[in-house]
Amino acid sequence: MRIILVTGTGGAGRSSVAAGTALAESRAGRRVLLVSADAEEPGPGGPQVLVPDAAADFRREFLALQARSGAAFDLLGAAPFEDAELTELPGSRHFALLRALRDAAAGDWDLVVVELPPVPDALALLALPEQLRRYLRRLLPPERQAARALRPMLAQLAGVPLPAQWLYGTTARWETELAAVQEVVDSPRTAVRLVVEPGPAAVEALRTARLGLALQGLALDTVVANRVLPADSPDPWFAGLAAEQHRHLAALREAHPELHELPHLGRAPRGPEDLVLLAVPEPAAPPGAPAWTVEDRRAEDGILVWHVPLPGAVKDGLSLVRRGDELLLAVGPFRRGVPLPAVLRRCTVTGAGLVDGDLRIRFTPDPGLWPRSTP
The missing domain is CATH 2.60.40.790 (Immunoglobulin-like)
Structure with a gap:
């Protein structure tokens, strides 16, 4: 299975590029899953689509944690929440997307294309599993669980589960889930693609993406320059705009030779046939993760x-x-x-x-x- 994570600058068309790539690969006969918050239902020959539901995911996880910790909360006199009361908290979308990535990687697919948020949020998202695991190890060291054999006896004497009992149990479940997501992110089968529109912000976005990914030991697979204008227009205003865009393209190509250009369609993509025009093929020699x-x-x-x-x-x-x-x-x-x-x-x-x-x-x-x- 190959996993392609698509990020980019805001408004550069990463949703269309992700959908177009998934659609083209699906039409070529591969079993493809597209994970995207903005994807529409696939047409004939299109990929399967998974739309992460952050609100439902948050309610499900919160209620499950509340149920597992019920006895301890009763001891504290806490009033439990009901499903209808819960509203997702900031950051819930990140966790829902990570769970969707984990579930997608466990499926029987040839290719999984995942639309990530724009560059800064995408880098934070990819670093999240490792960071949370590090925090858990520091705050609740695994070696402290060595005496957990005594906890059932102490809990029986107290009449309720001790807080440490459910706390360490919850931590162990979180560790297992986070490790599974991190394994997907770190896998050599996973590639990160950057979609930009040639302009002043494109080179800076590329520099930020390469640096943030390298610090995590990840590689940038392909840079996609979207909405490239033709360079041969007789209109002076249009020709000047295209010339400026092509100067930015040259800077992008110098910084990252593995650059794939997609032409401007002259309109927003309309339907599957337009999306296929935005498909990005696999690079001839995908770069490996930078070696430490x-x-x-x-x-x-x-x-x-x-x-x-x-x-x-x-x-x-x-x-x-x-x-x-x-x-x-x-x-x-x-x-x-x-x-x-x-x-x-x-x-x-x-x-x-x-x-x-x-x-x-x-x-x-x-x-x-x-x-x-x-x-």
């Missing part, structure tokens, strides 16, 4: 170097802090806590430098932790 590698330079200068690819990063917006066995990276508007490779946990950070989008973090082995060679 450890270079062993102990023989030369006694250090190890961790290479972290961050295309488009600048030194002014970059910071890193080590906390235990994690490295807290901040680059521009993005942050991530990254577990250190095992070999670097026995080292101290002694410096870092950014060279052509490659963050090189220098580590020196700690003599007190590094195994000594025997004579």
Whole structure:
């Protein structure tokens, strides 16, 4: 199964590009699922469509949590909510979309095309499973569950389930769900595509997308330049507009050679035949995720170097802090806590430098932790 996540700048036509790609692949005989909040019912030969329902998803999950925690809430004197009282909270759409992605990946499809929100929200969405798992591990460490065998006995004496009992049970369920979503996001079968309309904001959106994805260890598959104007119009005003657009196209192509251009239809897409014209084929050689590698330079200068690819990063917006066995990276508007490779946990950070989008973090082995060679 191949999964294509489509994001882009607002109003650039990512919904149409996602629908057109899914429709073309479905007509070619593949089993295709389109996950989109804006998709219409498919016509003959079209893909299956899954429309995430954030409101229903929120009510279902909230009521299930309330039911599992009923005894504890009764102990606190809480009044339970009914279905009709519940209104989705901010962020519910993200969780509904992540669950839809997880469910789609578990289906029997050749291709799943998922329409994501615009670039900033899409990057936050893709980082969400890992971030939440990190928070859960810190706030409710798994090792604290070692004594959970005693909880049933204590609960029986108290007459109600102890809060820790349902809390850890809920945490374990969340961890399982988040791990399943993260597995889909991190899979080499999953690709991210960026849809932009050539203009002043396009190159900045590309830089932001590449940087945010690279920090998560993900690759940008294809950049789609949508609504490209013809360059041979005899009308001076139209020709000037097209010339400016093509200057932005050249900048996009320089930043990301894997650029696919889609012509302007002269109108909003009308029906399946127009959507098919906006289909984007698979790239000849899809890029792999940027590799985070450890270079062993102990023989030369006694250090190890961790290479972290961050295309488009600048030194002014970059910071890193080590906390235990994690490295807290901040680059521009993005942050991530990254577990250190095992070999670097026995080292101290002694410096870092950014060279052509490659963050090189220098580590020196700690003599007190590094195994000594025997004579």
